[in-house]
Amino acid sequence: MKMRKPCKGRLVNVVLKNAKRWNGKSFELEREARLNACDGAETVEFDCNGALVMPALFGLGLDFMEPLRDDVYTFADGFEAMRKGGFYGGLYESAANPIDDADKFTAMVNRFKTEELGGKDFEIKFLGAYSKGFGTDGLAEMVELAEAGVAGFGDGNAAIPHSRFLRLAMEYGKMTGKRFFFQPMDRTLRHSGCVHEGAYSDMLGMKGIPRIAETIAAYTILETARFLQVPVHLKQVTCGETLDLVCRARKAGIDVTCDVGLYHLLLDDSCLETLDSAYHILPPIRSAADREALWQGVEDGTVNAISVSHTPVLRQDTVVNFEDSVPGALSLEVALPAIWNKLVERVGEARAIELFSTAPAHLAGADSAHDNVVVFAPDRPHVVVESDFAGHVCNSPLMGKELPSSILATYINGVWTAL
Amino acid sequence: MSALEIKHLFGLRGVSKHDIRLILDHAKQFREILERPVKKVPSLRGMTVVNLFFENSTRTRTSFELAEKRLSADTVNFASSNSSVKKGETLVDTLRNIEAMKIDIVVVRHKGTGVPKFLADNSNAIIVNAGDGAHEHPTQALLDMLTVEEKLGTLEGKNVTIIGDIRHSRVARSNLWGMTTMGAHVTLCGPSTLVPRNTDLMNHVTWEPDVKKAVANADAIIALRLQKERMDDALLPSMREYRNTFGITQELLDCAKDKVIIMHPGPINRGYGRSLPFGWRSQQ
Numbered sequence: 001m002k003m004r005k006p007c008k009g010r011l012v013n014v015v016l017k018n019a020k021r022w023n024g025k026s027f028e029l030e031r032e033a034r035l036n037a038c039d040g041a042e043t044v045e046f047d048c049n050g051a052l053v054m055p056a057l058f059g060l061g062l063d064f065m066e067p068l069r070d071d072v073y074t075f076a077d078g079f080e081a082m083r084k085g086g087f088y089g090g091l092y093e094s095a096a097n098p099i100d101d102a103d104k105f106t107a108m109v110n111r112f113k114t115e116e117l118g119g120k121d122f123e124i125k126f127l128g129a130y131s132k133g134f135g136t137d138g139l140a141e142m143v144e145l146a147e148a149g150v151a152g153f154g155d156g157n158a159a160i161p162h163s164r165f166l167r168l169a170m171e172y173g174k175m176t177g178k179r180f181f182f183q184p185m186d187r188t189l190r191h192s193g194c195v196h197e198g199a200y201s202d203m204l205g206m207k208g209i210p211r212i213a214e215t216i217a218a219y220t221i222l223e224t225a226r227f228l229q230v231p232v233h234l235k236q237v238t239c240g241e242t243l244d245l246v247c248r249a250r251k252a253g254i255d256v257t258c259d260v261g262l263y264h265l266l267l268d269d270s271c272l273e274t275l276d277s278a279y280h281i282l283p284p285i286r287s288a289a290d291r292e293a294l295w296q297g298v299e300d301g302t303v304n305a306i307s308v309s310h311t312p313v314l315r316q317d318t319v320v321n322f323e324d325s326v327p328g329a330l331s332l333e334v335a336l337p338a339i340w341n342k343l344v345e346r347v348g349e350a351r352a353i354e355l356f357s358t359a360p361a362h363l364a365g366a367d368s369a370h371d372n373v374v375v376f377a378p379d380r381p382h383v384v385v386e387s388d389f390a391g392h393v394c395n396s397p398l399m400g401k402e403l404p405s406s407i408l409a410t411y412i413n414g415v416w417t418a419l
Numbered sequence: 420m421s422a423l424e425i426k427h428l429f430g431l432r433g434v435s436k437h438d439i440r441l442i443l444d445h446a447k448q449f450r451e452i453l454e455r456p457v458k459k460v461p462s463l464r465g466m467t468v469v470n471l472f473f474e475n476s477t478r479t480r481t482s483f484e485l486a487e488k489r490l491s492a493d494t495v496n497f498a499s500s501n502s503s504v505k506k507g508e509t510l511v512d513t514l515r516n517i518e519a520m521k522i523d524i525v526v527v528r529h530k531g532t533g534v535p536k537f538l539a540d541n542s543n544a545i546i547v548n549a550g551d552g553a554h555e556h557p558t559q560a561l562l563d564m565l566t567v568e569e570k571l572g573t574l575e576g577k578n579v580t581i582i583g584d585i586r587h588s589r590v591a592r593s594n595l596w597g598m599t600t601m602g603a604h605v606t607l608c609g610p611s612t613l614v615p616r617n618t619d620l621m622n623h624v625t626w627e628p629d630v631k632k633a634v635a636n637a638d639a640i641i642a643l644r645l646q647k648e649r650m651d652d653a654l655l656p657s658m659r660e661y662r663n664t665f666g667i668t669q670e671l672l673d674c675a676k677d678k679v680i681i682m683h684p685g686p687i688n689r690g691y692g693r694s695l696p697f698g699w700r701s702q703q
Contacts, residue, residue: 191652202615203432205553205592206532275533319511319541321531323552 011037011414012044016375019048025350027052035371037414044416048375051408055353056372058123058361059090059332060259060307061235063156066096066111073312076117077391078332081310083417084390085332086374086410089123090308091364093181095156100129100140102148109149121413125151125364127181130169134158137165139172146176151364152233154181157282159190163220170230179231179257179363182221184242185283189213194323196238196284200272206323209284211239218242222249222256231255233363236307238264238283240293243302257363259307260294262331263397266338267291271397277318277325278397281309298355299347305359306343308335313395330396333388337405338398341378375409382406427546429535430555431597439564439597446565452489463492466523471513472549473499473529479549479559483526495522510534511541518542527551553587553646559684560593564601567639570680575602580633582665583643584613590684591643599623608633609665612654613645630665634675641682642667 014035020027033053064078082090092108099105105128112119128150132138135158142153153173160166160182170180190213195201197208218234222245225232237243237258249256263281268288271279279285297303311328318325336356343352357369383402386394409418423438431439452458468487472480480496487494497517508516510529517525524545527535532552539546550556567574579598585591585607595605605624607614618624627633634640645661655661667681 197616199617199619202586202617203592203620204532205555205587205589275536316509320509321529321534321537323531323533324510 011041012416013037013041014411014416015043015045016053017045017047018050019053019375020050021053021373022055022349022353027054027349035373035411041414046375046409046416046418048408052376052378053373054376055357055369056086056088056374056410056412057336057356058358058364058366058369059085059087059310059335060305060360060363061261061309061311062090062092062124062332063095063309063311064092065312066094071392072314073391073393074117075112075114075119077312078310079118079122080390081330081332082122083410083412083415084388084407084419085334086336086376086407086412087122087308087332088369088372088412089125089361089364089366090310091125091127091151091360091366093127093154093156095134095158098129098132098134098140098156099126099145099150100132100134102141102144105145105148105150118415121415123361123366125366127152127154129153129155130173130180131155131158131161131165135161137161139169142169142173142176142178146178150178151366152179152181154183154235157183157185159183159185159187160217160221161187163224166220167224167228170224170228170232174228174230179233179255180221180225181233181235182217183235183283184214184217184221184237185209186213186217186220189216194280194282194284194327195272196269196286196290198269198287200269204272204275206272211241211286211290214238214283215241215245218245222246222254225249225256226252226254232257233304234258236261236264236283236309237294237297237303238286239290240297243293243297247302257304258302259305259360259363260298260303261307261309262335262339263309263329265291265294265298265306265342267397272322275322276397277320277322278329278395278399280318280322280325280327281329281397282327295346298343303355305363306335306339306355307360308332311395312391312393315393315395318395328395330389330393333390334384334396334398334403336374336376337382337403337407340376341404344378371411372413373411374407375411376405377408378405380406380408427535427539427548428557429539429546429548429551431557431560431593431600432555434557434597434600436600439561439601442561443565443568446561449490458489459491460489461491463487463490467493467495467521468524468526469517469522469544470494470496470549471517471525471527472497473527473534474550476528476549479528479556483549483558487526492524510537514538514542518544550589553589553592555593555596556589557593557597559590560597563590563594563641563682563684564597566682567598567603567680571638573602574598577603577638578606578636579603579639579641580606580608580627580637581641581643582608582630582633582667584645585609585643586613586615587646588643591641594641595621595624606633606637609643610655610661612652630671631674634671634679637675637679639680639682640667640675641684643684 128145130153193209197210201208308331528549532554535548
């Protein structure tokens with residue numbers, strides 16, 4: 001059993017030596033770089049030995065699942081995960097306790113700001129629900145939620161109950177001027193599917209989720225957005241056909257943004273062959289061709305950002321056979337080391353930082369990273385072990401895998417964390 | 420005789436020709452035991468086998484139990500309907516409890532794909548899959564293969580046509596992996612809502628929507644029942660249309676080779692899948 005560490009950190013000033021620091025265009029070697037939290041604070045020196053010092057990241061799709069099981073995973077664990085993974089902020093969507101009225105929003109914000117959790121160190125933005133309780137056909141109190149300060153509206157991964165409600169929710173929410181964040185998934189086409197419908201699902205006799213479950217929902221959302229002139233964001237797009245719809249919608253003048261999930265860029269459905277419930281992720285990991293289409297969308301700019309969709313799942317819900325397991329994966333701690341090299345290879349350093357830091361922050365209406373940084377060794381491999389993860393869960397498909405890179409340290413809001 | 424390369428029997432996908440040959444040859448030898456007055460040999464003496472059935476089963480469970488007893492194993496039957504599973508015990512807990520009693524082999528049937536592998540990952544026992552979801556049912560397929568070999572001499576170069584609800588059939592999946600490994604070519608035929616949508620990963624397997632063409636070159640036809648318990652959609656307009664289109668009728672058999680064998684794993688949906696008596700059925 002892992003020991004829970006106190007999340008609240010001590011403010012320090014940092015002197016980074018021999019760091020290749022991001023100057024906004026490229027990494028530039030600096031013999032000495034100072035990061036100051038406050039006057040009079042202790043100073044820590046760290047020799048980077050040529051490691052990269054880049055802006056800290058902003059995570060789309062955070063859900064720490066509190067109240068899930070307080071002894072297993074809490075907000076404090078989520079913040080520790082952010083600190084370990086180099087995230088200075090994130091867009092939070094609460095599936096366990098949907099924020100569907102202003103009181104719940106205030107309670108959630110107050111909980112995040114609780115001193116002992118350490119949440120005030122992070123730039124957390126919240127999505128309010130557009131339906132009462134997620135996935136229902138009753139409207140949430142969107143106007144009051146907007147006035148209270150939500151960044152936009154979304155119902156987590158819950159499917160839209162029906163097109164008429166979609167129209168009404170967007171029509172009502174339009175008054176707020178906020179963006180709607182949708183997970184495009186047609187619930188009837190998904191039915192009881194749990195994996196990508198393709199060669200592997202057919203081979204294994206597992207119920208699949210076809211691509212059209214996503215594209216039909218995406219088309220409905222985009223047409224409704226065009227009709228009502230409401231800005232929308234499509235979360236965790238999994239196939240090229242949906243990206244084509246996004247391109248066409250933009251050409252038609254619709255304000256649409258989209259992201260792709262970390263694991264959808266890293267994995268393809270051949271992983272199902274292992275029947276390991278760690279690969280149970282929704283929306284499903286699709287084929288190698290789909291993954292390549294997503295990478296092309298990342299390259300050509302169709303994709304605005306990469307989301308982490310950080311979802312802790314209780315151990316007892318993962319130590320079961322695939323179909324009976326609860327979907328979801330941890331990603332904050334491993335996202336950057338897992339994907340950085342591939343990302344730089346495909347799109348270069350500037351775009352990689354944009355996809356993981358500035359663009360998601362912009363989508364959430366958050367400030368930029370400023371002096372929050374990650375010290376990162378792109379060529380130092382690291383095998384993922386249980387203690388890499390915060391809390392008492394470790395549901396990640398990367399568990400036991402060797403990542404090509406390592407995070408050496410993070411500096412988030414004046415708190416230095418050496419790993 | 421050399422040993423099996425596999426420790427567990429999860430399915431027939433990936434099982435080598437050598438191992439399948441070994442199992443079939445052993446099965447032929449054991450068959451002779453059934454003709455003796457004392458139908459028992461000491462092959463599994465001292466071994467304890469648990470039949471762990473999370474789904475209803477009569478034929479498979481009885482077959483396993485009889486085979487275990489005839490091989491002198493100590494057997495324990497576990498049915499989830501009257502176990503602690505009903506009280507919320509997890510699969511792993513159930514396995515660990517049973518394993519603590521020092522069992523050697525677990526025969527498992529479960530609605531979830533991959534449960535046998537999951538149990539093997541979490542125990543030291545030998546796991547035999549008696550059916551997992553719509554994934555595989557390797558022992559039934561081995562029986563089918565044994566039947567084909569007995570009737571046709573070999574599977575090598577033979578054309579086997581599987582007709583019916585293939586999408587939901589674990590027997591069909593095991594058959595197509597095992598039979599293609601042994602050199603047969605498998606043709607799948609059925610309503611497009613009941614066959615796998617994607618056969619890219621299935622070598623030596625083709626889908627033929629026209630049932631007359633599907634049987635024309637077949638040396639063996641396996642007719643599958645409709646897995647009504649696994650159907651949760653509108654997959655067929657009516658049983659009548661299914662029977663008229665895909666039923667094994669004399670008219671259909673007129674399109675097939677004279678010496679074609681017809682098999683059915685049972686249980687039969689009376690009036691749906693067949694209009695003729697079957698030539699042979701796999702015998703457990």
